[in-house]
Amino acid sequence: MKKTFFCLLALFYFGLPEVKSQTLNDIPIKDINVQYLQIVGRALNSGRAFDIEIDFGQATKIFSSKETRVKDENGKSVKFNSMIDALNLFCKNGYKFVTVYVNSSAERPIYYYLLEKTSK
Template sequence: MRYLPTIAQTVNGIPIKELEAEYLQIEGTHVLLSPKLSIDIDYGQRDRALVLKDTEVRDENNKPVKFNSMIDALNFMSAQGYEFVQAYTMQDSSHQTSCYFLLKRKKSEKEK
């Protein structure tokens, strides 16, 4: 598998492993003219002052990380400490379908 160093991936400027969220949702949408997906993460974050919230996973160069599939994104998020809860799809008014996965932070050995 191809996972970049985990400290490099951020959402809204915060390293994924440092998100203070018990639950989060990932949304996968197809990248135009590509088989890859763009993954957005909603953990209930607020917009930063004068900046729209950035929900894409970004690398150490602040470029969006593209995933091969929702399973690729799910495996990535599992490595970040989250586990799958539920999946569903929705279609917007332009008939584009997005896939959503609800994830929960994994319990540590101490919490079990």
């Protein structure tokens, strides 16, 4: 009980940590000016995380994933635990799920989630 009390006290004394938004191409996800986007995901070999790329029609360079990765406030790629983890992030940022399809002909299935921007 004492530990909980002191942790809460410390949070109020030092302030809650500032939550910064994730970005794509240095644009906050909620500010991407497109009607539709697609989350493309592949399970990593460990099976515990997903390699996620975002396609919203942007021009990308060959062999460069810089333009397709979600970054945190420090500019590092965000790691997702599952496709639903990525979907939840985008839903919190003004997108809604439309449909999903899977390409299972590859060694590791590739998941494609289509999202639409809500009219917030």
